[in-house]
Amino acid sequence: MSDFSKENSISESGNDPNFMIVSNHDKGFSAFNRKVDVFGIPIYAVYNVKDDRLLHAANVMAQYLDNDEDGKVDNPSVLDAMKDNHAFMIMWESPDDLNDMDEPEDAIGQDLGNDETMPKWHTNGHRGRFDASLEEVWHIISHAGYASAYPEVFGETPGTLLTNAMDQARGGQFLTIPPHYPENAWYTYDDDTCDYSCMATEYFYWAITSLLGAQENRKGEVSDEWQLYTPALLKEKDSAVYRLLTTPEYNLPQTLPNGVYRPVSK
DSSP states (O other), rough: OOOOOOOBBBBBTOOOOOOOOOOOOTTTTTOOOOEEETTTTEEEEOOTTTHHHHHHHHHHHHHHHTOOSSSSOHHHHHHHHHHHHTOOEEESSSSSGSSSSSTTTTOEEEEEEGGGGOHHHHTTTTTTOOTTHHHHHHHOOOOOOOOSSSSSOOSSSTTSHHHHHHHHHHHSOOOOSSSOOTTTBOOOOOOTTTHHHHHHHHHHHHHHHHTTTTTTTTTTHHHHTBOOOOOOHHHHOOOHHHHHTOOGGOOOOOOOOOOOOOOOOO
């Protein structure tokens, strides 16, 4: 999986059979002392991020990209787009860590907190504190990957198949957060720092993770923002996005990552 230059040395490889944690010397990321490579996409971490959390994020990304775990990325066009966009992730222990970064201007990144990363959620019957790696890792894949590889389908501007579905889910096309959502809306995110593109990114996340079963036990936590928390509700109420997510052409994930990537040759 890894393809590092010789100047990188092993930091702490942990006990993961597929990913190696190596020392980081990449320009613009000097505050992050180590990284893991996932199909050419780096995940950086500051010193206080735990190794098991870093490796968990790497495994989640690998499972999203190679969902059938045959050792090959399911949709090479998405990975190519991520690489073209110089996609990366950074893991922090404190939000202040985000200030110590000078990433390239043409790069697209996504952050994930150490304490947001919850491997135990997967072994606790999908109960307790949610594993936010499922959200943040998907954000970088959708934003830097799918939106660029299929701009007319998964693009985050008005008029794509994704945003047309989102407009229905929000009860109208709102370029900014409305004072009140219509009563028939089922996607009602109200963070006024989130623009239309951001809303599309969040909508994609809610839809795909609901389809994969991640939200089934979270009705009480998510209903203020998202009401279709089961695959059945998504299929019944949001047929537009359901059709989109189940179109074989796009090779979207069909199984929820659990943080244990075990590729088997097929």
